[in-house]
Amino acid sequence: MRVLPVGTDALLVEVSSGEEAQALHAELLRRRAAGSLRVRELVPAARTVLLDGLADPAGLAGELAATRLPPAAPAPPRTVEVPVRYDGPDLAEVAAHWGVSVPEAARIHAGAEFRVAFCGFAPGFGYLTGLPGRYDTPRRATPRTAVPAGSVALAGPYTGVYPRTSPGGWQLIGTTEVVLWDPAREPAALLVPGTRVRFVPAGDPELVIPEAGAEPASAVGAA
Numbered sequence: 001m002r003v004l005p006v007g008t009d010a011l012l013v014e015v016s017s018g019e020e021a022q023a024l025h026a027e028l029l030r031r032r033a034a035g036s037l038r039v040r041e042l043v044p045a046a047r048t049v050l051l052d053g054l055a056d057p058a059g060l061a062g063e064l065a066a067t068r069l070p071p072a073a074p075a076p077p078r079t080v081e082v083p084v085r086y087d088g089p090d091l092a093e094v095a096a097h098w099g100v101s102v103p104e105a106a107r108i109h110a111g112a113e114f115r116v117a118f119c120g121f122a123p124g125f126g127y128l129t130g131l132p133g134r135y136d137t138p139r140r141a142t143p144r145t146a147v148p149a150g151s152v153a154l155a156g157p158y159t160g161v162y163p164r165t166s167p168g169g170w171q172l173i174g175t176t177e178v179v180l181w182d183p184a185r186e187p188a189a190l191l192v193p194g195t196r197v198r199f200v201p202a203g204d205p206e207l208v209i210p211e212a213g214a215e216p217a218s219a220v221g222a223a
């Protein structure tokens with residue numbers, strides 16, 4: 001673990017894996033809730049956690065450097081279900097990369113249980129983990145200048161859903177009408193770090209995956 005100062009009142013903690021970053025984020029959230037850590041904002045990323053708004057960053061840096069990470073906290077009991085049509089323009093290319101048919105690629109994706117590792121890129125964009133490593137998918141060689149809002153996409157080990165139209169180089173495998181970012185909602189982001197996510201095929205009964213005990217969420221759902 002490496003602790004780096006950021007400005008005058010923040011620290012960036014670097015760890016060696018995404019799992020460690022999630023465990024550290026969960027532990028810091030626990031400490032803040034218990035009142036033993038005073039911090040304005042905690043921002044997890046792929047292998048870092050940013051602590052912003054600290055009264056004594058230098059003192060906390062030494063404490064964090066000596067911290068032994070606890071095991072990753074279990075996923076929260078609720079799951080956000082995201083209805084998705086597996087109609088993306090890159091689905092056939094992804095299926096070929098995986099060595100399976102197009103329907104099987106959709107079933108593999110819909111059969112996985114995902115977890116939001118961290119958020120970034122755009123408000124409401126969550127980086128979801130859950131697919132086995134053999135399904136890591138390279139980005140497109142040439143990014144698109146405009147990816148439609150609601151596009152379900154893959155890049156490396158991650159799945160993401162574009163909350164708004166924007167440029168992007170991820171492989172597009174489907175679409176959803178779920179609202180990922182709504183300033184009138186609390187929280188505004190549907191997918192926050194730690195949330196479990198399940199993609200539910202819509203419109204094709206042959207792709208429907210058996211129910212796995214998830215609690216449905218509406219298009220403006222709950223995190």
